[in-house]
Amino acid sequence: MIFYFSGTGNSYATARFLSEKLGETLIDIAQAMQKNEVAYFLQGNEKLGFVFPVYAWAPPKIVTDFVKKLVLHWEKQPYTFGVCTCGGSAGNAIEVLAAALSKKGLVLASGYSVIMPNNYFVSPEANSQEKQAETLHKAQVTWERILEAVQQQKQGFFRVKKGKAAGLLTAAISPAFQRFATITKPFYVTQDCIGCGLCERVCTAYCIQLKDGIPTWTKDKCNMCLACVNRCPKGAIQYGKKTKDKGQYVNPCWK
Ligand SMILES: Cc1cc2nc3c(=O)[nH]c(=O)nc-3n(C[C@H](O)[C@H](O)[C@H](O)COP(=O)(O)O)c2cc1C
Ligand code: SF4
Numbered sequence: 001m002i003f004y005f006s007g008t009g010n011s012y013a014t015a016r017f018l019s020e021k022l023g024e025t026l027i028d029i030a031q032a033m034q035k036n037e038v039a040y041f042l043q044g045n046e047k048l049g050f051v052f053p054v055y056a057w058a059p060p061k062i063v064t065d066f067v068k069k070l071v072l073h074w075e076k077q078p079y080t081f082g083v084c085t086c087g088g089s090a091g092n093a094i095e096v097l098a099a100a101l102s103k104k105g106l107v108l109a110s111g112y113s114v115i116m117p118n119n120y121f122v123s124p125e126a127n128s129q130e131k132q133a134e135t136l137h138k139a140q141v142t143w144e145r146i147l148e149a150v151q152q153q154k155q156g157f158f159r160v161k162k163g164k165a166a167g168l169l170t171a172a173i174s175p176a177f178q179r180f181a182t183i184t185k186p187f188y189v190t191q192d193c194i195g196c197g198l199c200e201r202v203c204t205a206y207c208i209q210l211k212d213g214i215p216t217w218t219k220d221k222c223n224m225c226l227a228c229v230n231r232c233p234k235g236a237i238q239y240g241k242k243t244k245d246k247g248q249y250v251n252p253c254w255k
């Protein structure tokens with residue numbers, strides 16, 4: 001069973017690859033949280049995987065919240081692995097996942113990072129089409145390596161690009177990000193909006209509602225997954241000045 005969270009498709013594409021190759025069921029954490037579906041039964045030799053993007057050098061809060069709520073039953077302790085996708089450095093994101101899982105009596109046997117195109121307010125030059133294609137090609141090579149290690153059920157095996165000062169960044173920036181950078185107030189919609197409703201459908205926090213054909217944000221804070229900004233067909237969703245003249249990014253699996 002593989003649980004995933006994804007805003008722009010990188011983590012979904014990674015989780016889908018692993019689920020197809022391993023024959024494991026794929027479960028969307030955002031949907032499960034919305035429906036409060038948190039109890040699962042693992043049969044026989046089912047493996048347990050978590051795939052998610054790195055936000056401010058940590059897992060998205062919804063992922064650790066989900067792990068806290070998770071009620072797992074199993075025939076035998078599952079082989080458990082974690083994969084984070086990130087734009088460059090994961091910090092201690094996998095350690096944070098391991099700590100959350102250990103409170104549930106689960107041992108994270110292996111953990112991995114996959115460098116994928118950055119979806120966070122990045123200039124189009126920094127994430128050109130050529131660069132994206134090159135990064136996605138390299139990611140597929142990393143997926144194969146992860147698959148091999150998980151199939152071999154490697155223990156205590158961690159292949160994570162943490163970057164510099166990982167401990168400090170995860171400990172200091174992640175709580176500040178959660179507190180100040182997940183506020184929905186700066187979101188606004190430009191005149192280019194055609195009222196198609198896609199942003200409402202893709203929001204992982206279920207907090208966008210079309211009122212009189214115009215998207216409005218119904219919660220003070222969200223997951224900051226940037227699905228709305230990146231997936232709007234008209235590029236009509238902006239976040240203060242941060243998104244101005246920045247490109248959009250969506251993994252090809254969701255285009
Ligand atoms: C709010 C936010 C914070 C991010 N923080 C980091 C980070 O600390 N390190 C990093 O390398 N990438 C960071 N990224 C980039 C994403 O982790 C990366 O693009 C990821 O693959 C997106 O996954 P998704 O397409 O499944 O949503 C961040 C992205 C967002 C939206
Ligand atoms: S996805 Fe874009 S165009 Fe469609 S309703 Fe939302 S803001 Fe408007």
Ligand code: SF4
Binds near residue numbers: 203
């Ligand atoms: S409002 Fe936008 S950034 Fe926030 S959770 Fe919804 S889709 Fe993601």
